[in-house]
Amino acid sequence: MLVPVFTLDLKQKILPGRVCIGKYDSAHACLTASTTADKVFIHNPHQRLGTSGGRMSLSQSSADISLLNINQTVSAITAGVLTQARHGDTLVVSDGANAIAIGRLGHHMSPLALIGGNCSIHGFDSEGNDPFWTVTGDNVTSLTLTDFDGDEENELLVGSEDFDIRVFKNEEIMFEISETEAVTALCPMQGSRFGYALANGTVGVYEKLSRWWRIKSKNQAIAIYSYDLDGDGVPELITGWSNGKIDARNDRSGEVMFKDNFQSTVAGIVEGDYRMDGKNQLIACSVDGEAMVGYKASLHYHVFELTRQLPRFSMYALCTVAVTPPQGYVKFKLPERVARIVMWVNSNFLLLEDLQLDDDGALDVSFLSLRTSMPLLIQANSQCEMTIRTDDMELASDLIQALANYLNLEDLQVEADFPSELDQLASLLERVEEYHATRQRLSAEMADHSGVIRTLVVRAEDARLMSDMESMRHWYRELYNLNKDLISGYKIRCNNHQELLNCLKQVNQTIQKAGRLRDPYPLTQISPISLSEASHLDF
Missing domain, CATH: 2.130.10.10 (YVTN repeat-like/Quinoprotein amine dehydrogenase)
Known part of the structure; x- marks a missing residue:
């Protein structure tokens, strides 16, 4: 040794x-x-x-x-x-x-x-x-x-x-x-x-x-x-x-x-x-x-020896006063004793003193984020039916993943509702549809302009062959203006494409956060509602 x-x-x-x-x-x-x-x-x-x-x-x-x-x-x-x-x-x-x-x-x-x-x-x-x-x-x-x-x-x-x-x-x-x-x-x-x-x-x-x-x-x-x-x-x-x-x-x-x-x-x-x-x-x-x-x-x-390693959720301080419960929540039942949940909370949060169970064998503790001042509630009754209340779905998924690793869970059925996240996802999907419609419209306009360009080139060359310099200059001016319109449309198309990618990235991140609320099922089983809402879009 x-x-x-x-x-x-x-x-x-x-x-x-x-x-x-x-x-x-x-x-x-x-x-x-x-x-x-x-x-x-x-x-x-x-x-x-x-x-x-x-x-x-x-x-x-x-x-x-x-x-x-x-x-x-x-x-x-x-x-x-x-x-x-x-x-x-x-x-x-x-x-x-x-x-x-x-x-x-x-x-x-x-x-x-x-x-x-x-x-x-x-x-x-x-x-x-x-x-x-x-x-x-x-x-x-x-x-x-x-x-x-x-x-x-x-x-x-x-x-x-x-x-x-x-x-x-x-x-x-x-x-x-x-x-x-x-x-x-x-x-x-x-x-x-x-x-x-x-x-x-x-x-x-x-x-x-x-x-x-x-x-x-x-x-x-x-x-x-x-x-x-x-x-x-x-x-x-x-x-x-x-x-x-x-x-x-x-x-x-x-x-x-x-x-x-x-x-x-x-x-x-x-x-x-x-x-x-x-x-x-x-x-x-x-x-x-x-x-x-x-x-x-x-x-x-x-x-x-250097310093003590901070707990994973050390940025959440114990709240000693009543707070307004967040709208978002995750509910699930664990095949464990509530005492083990208390041990997990004591090891993952920075506490001056270890938490103890209530007189009826339940747990009800509130935390406040030091970054955002958003409340976090962790509740468990004597039957180990747990509720995590927070409006941050990413925090809820991190808590569930940490708890699953601590308890070596192989299966976890959850009920979750995050109104703010769902509203944001619906808004993102609407923006995706708008950007996609704009993309199709710009593609159609570009195709139409391509046909006009061919016509203007033919007319300008015909005028040149006929030594009609005035007409040739006219058609080439038209071609020049149309080219500027095409360049401007291309810039708009690039910006629209980038905005579309950003929205799709945010949609994917939301689905990923929802996917981590259950362990260890794959993403297709975790968030079928989000996937079905996005599946009708023609990307």
Whole structure:
């Protein structure tokens, strides 16, 4: 089992995938990550970073933390040796690119900071010059450097949103590997092997162009890293998942050799000599700031505890005064004790004290939205017949989904009525009919104008052949005016088409919200009234 060594409260929230480690003074490894407050924090347990000025400031909550004010959401972050002229790693932060890698590439003598953007990759040196530039097929989502062909020079592996992994030899593409989803992460392993992760929860390992193994999870792989966890000289593929799980898999078979869990989503996995004992440790961080630090063949970890995770519906405050019941409601009966419903409410709402049942064994509690000030009522009698009253159908569906997951429900029959949502849906359907009628009218007018254009062209050409310049100019003026009318009509048609798409999108969103009011039936069984109302429209 894992044994915590000590705890530390960093008081920082970490963005997923924005974690790195660097020796900025060339001696002490510093854990670095981007926070939700548009800052980058640098944690140095050896207390030797302690500088301030410019964008850098010292954290008032911990003497081990320095904060770098970015003032924009960080999209990618990494650290590495970018110049040999001075000692220490360079921290590279981006607020637009999705992937950054630092290292030597191909024939380039100096290290480069490789920035993956929209269909292009730039390589910058320590002076800010870009000696490397190339294009790729789609938005770049991951980058890594590895000796792919064994020639002792690094090639660049690029993952993108078009489901491809591309191997670049300098600026030229050597190979393309097609996958089944967007490539979200890449990492080099031993030799020409490399690990990869996809947006659909797939992780695996390639040996050059041959896939050795892959597995697929219902959760998303946030970070992957290559680390020799068992000390046998062969690195394992370490994966951090969106559900907080961390596992280490054999690079040849994919067999799980080690696993552990955070209480929240994994934010990143890095490696560094964090204990200053001459050995690199594996460091895994969660979005809540908890971190585990371990080394080869060790069961001991440093645990850095950050903050309490807020309940899912923490934006709803307990209301102690009477409120007007909303018109919208969902009613259903659960095969459970009311006491379990009370336990669910206590765990999903932010309460000063746990709720208790009434004297007659019922539950009647009111909440007020801190965003919209709209009331929410949750009621349950002693027979566990529940009523959720709210005018927000999306909130009602979120509550039912959360309750269904908590109670592991396989079937739920509900009675629902949301007058405001139905009125809005009826209004949307009327607008859809109007836009569709306008679209048909504009199409008919365009067809009529096309016939007139042919007639005017023939008349103008006849006048030209007969040297009747006055008539020719007249017909061409008519043709010019008609062309302007066509252009104006085309703009109106485009605007009408966009408005029609927006209305259809809102109709679909309403149907989707209604669909989530019952679990786990498909949409065609959930909202037949809404679908039948929309089915008569000729889209």
